[in-house]
Amino acid sequence: LRDYQIDGLKFMVEHYRQNLGTILGDEMGLGKTVQTISLFCYLKEKEGKRGPSLVVCPLSVLSSWTKELAFWAPSLKVLRLHNSGKSEKDKKILAENGTNYDVILTTYEMLKVPYLASFFSRTFFHYMVLDEGHKVKGHETLIAAAARRIHCENRLLLTGTPLQNNLVELWSLLELLYPDVFTTLKPFEESFNLNENHIDSNMLFQAQKLLDLFMLRRLKSRVEALLPEKLETRVYCPLSKMQVFWYRALLMKDSALLEKLDRDNEDDDDDDEGISKSSRNVLSNLFMQLRKCSQHPYLFPGAEGSNPEETTVSDLVGASGKFSVLDSLLRTLCQKGHRVVLFSQFTMVLNLLEDYCDMRGWKFARFDGGTSRAKRSYLVNQFNVEHSPFFLFLMSTKSGGMGLNLQSADTCILFDSDWNPQNDLQAMARVHRIGQKKKVHVYRLISAHTVEERIVERAAKKLLLDKAVNHDSNETDASTDKNSLTGTGTGMGVKDMLKDIKFGAQAIFGGNTSFELPTLEEIDQITNR
Incomplete structure (x- = not known):
């Protein structure tokens, strides 16, 4: 692991010990997958954890996750779930052996398959990891609802783009991590409405400080000095x-x-x-x-x-x-x-x-x-x-x-x-x-x-x-110029x-x-x- 990836593991371990949900928001291409795999290895080898963690990812990266797990952690027992088979044999095998694995790897689409959804809701996972976690930014979607029903000791969101359009999306991610804390989206909704050119600079500053508690974000330009421009x-x-x-x-x-x-x-x-x-x-x-x-x-x-x-x-x-x-x-x-x-x-x-x-x-x-x-x-x-x-x-x-x-x-x-x-x-x-x-x-x-x-x-x-x-976690200057944001509407009205x-x-x-x-x-x- 590179130095910054070891720092990422330390950050996640510290949050695990404090039972805090985490966002690993490193810029795309900095190895969020391998940092997560190192966390699974830590849980098994250092904490003596037995039983599965759940990784939910887009279909396009399912094979990549499988290869990375086999390469970096061949000792981990991995079950890949991506079929909607409903045979009684499949159900029995999953029910009897599902908890014998270290990592269960599946896709967002599978969260909605009835017999798999039943298994996910009955099983208690050490971690639920959502790769491309911004897929649950819509808090009313079926995928977000299915993710909330999964019982787990802790949650980890992996996303290089934690915020894409507005602060309501940020609330959706935080509500998934801390449902008892973030019970209303109204302050987030009202503080940043670019369609009406309304920006609460103080709220933006508070959002920065809030994310610093839960999210680690590094940029390629700062941690990968040898990466070509x-x-x-x-x-x-x-x-x-x-x-x-x-x-x-x-x-x-x-x-x-x-x-x-x-x-x-x-x-x-x-x-x-x-x-x-x-x-x-x-x-x-x-x-x-x-x-x-x-x-x-x-x-x-x-x-x-x-x-x-x-x-x-x-x-x-x-x-x-x-x-x-x-x-x-x-x-x-x-x-x-x-x-x-x-x-x-x-x-x-x-x-x-x-x-x-x-x-x-x-x-x-x-x-x-x-x-x-x-x-x-x-x-x-x-x-x-x-x-x-x-x-x-x-x-x-x-x-x-x-x-x-x-x-x-x-x-x-x-x-x-x-x-x-x-x-x-x-x-x-x-x-x-x-x-x-x-x-x-x-x-x-x-x-x-x-x-x-x-x-x-x-x-x-x-x-x-x-x-x-979403400033770099290593940056000290997180100031925001309200005038630079005015008129940058995220929606398209008539x-x-x-x-x-x-x-x-x-x-x-x-x-x-x-x-x-x-x-x-x-x-x-x-x-x-």
């Missing part, structure tokens, strides 16, 4: 003429509603009062369609033409400014010997990217929500193996953004940006993590003068909340959506869009390592 570059992509056509058509289709909402907005300062549900739904749908247009017009039915089989690589690339920039970027990166992990939120975009890779002859792998558990492990192993033939790994942001180790790549491309900036940080951390030996370059593609540009701006402001509350749509409309109809793509010299410059 990460450099993020925003690449603004022009819209193609075909994208401009579709963007205009979408705006014109709902122009009457947009004009009405704009007039009402001038007369009324209130955000959503008086606006019908149907109008909100139309506006929300328009916003999503504009996002799709910002990626590629072929996402719309009929846009590709009557015979998609005749589409050439030039057609596919030329129809989207982003694809044109990506094409130049990937060809340059391939020539320079770099390996790339590319993330997108949209399965339909991954489908187009897969067609593009086939046309270009790239050797690639793909991983999304529909990829089976066995195939996930196989693809990751094949990508990371020495002299791997894969140049590119296509991933969905959420499915591939948790717990995976892809440090054999040195480049991360965010084809589109998530509403929640923490999901993008999770994605980057698949490449920039312990074991990485090269400087990691992140390229964030943004369609200029569109709603997408505003999404990125809002996401950047959301990170200020994380910085204000007024916000309307502003963002108008932002793109002014460029589209005002003739301010540029069709000039980056030159090969400019692409070469940003890929120069």
